[in-house]
Amino acid sequence: MTNKEKFLSLVSKEETPTVERAKARLARKNYTKLSHKIAITILTRLDELGWRQVTLADKMGVSAQQVNKWVKGKENFTIETLVKLSDVLGVDLMKVSTLKEDSKKQVVKYRSSEIYTVSSNITHLKLQITRSSDTAYENNYQTA
Incomplete structure (x- = not known):
């Protein structure tokens, strides 16, 4: 048995979506980077204010699980949510540059x-x- 035959006997014949997942991850790269920056800003501000995630959840009127998603950097924020967060935390989370x-x-x-x-x-x-x-x-x- 040749090395190629040994290798092919070990390889699964099942198709995997690895390439598609990698392409999707690259497509979300800019979004993910921005989401992580927002999460870090939220966490930093919580530390500065001495708040816990539960405190922010109460002030925002959302669940603690929702705040946990925000600080993990995996949330697709709406403009409304970003504006509310900015007001509650007292920081600018959204800046649009003009020409x-x-x-x-x-x-x-x-x-x-x-x-x-x-x-x-x-x-x-x-x-x-x-x-x-x-x-x-x-x-x-x-x-x-």
Whole structure:
């Protein structure tokens, strides 16, 4: 018996939805990331206020199980729920940028060299020049 035949004898003949599940997970990636950010904001604010999830549930008029779904980051929030949460917690959970705000962002252009690389998008820079023992000047950019 060859290795291929041994392998095929071990493999299930049943079709699995693994590929479809992976594609669906990729399609939900942006939603999931945003949902997790909201969950972290809720948990952080609960800690700041000294509240438990049950307290938030009472103030929102929902079950504790519902709040638990929110803080797990697996809830598809409605705009109404986000507005209520924002009011009760006193934080902004929903921000919609306008075209004017987007146009105010500065674009930073740079040249790459063998000495340094830039690995992140920076919208605001504060230049800091320092003297180094092995080079004349280094430009250390810090976000403002």
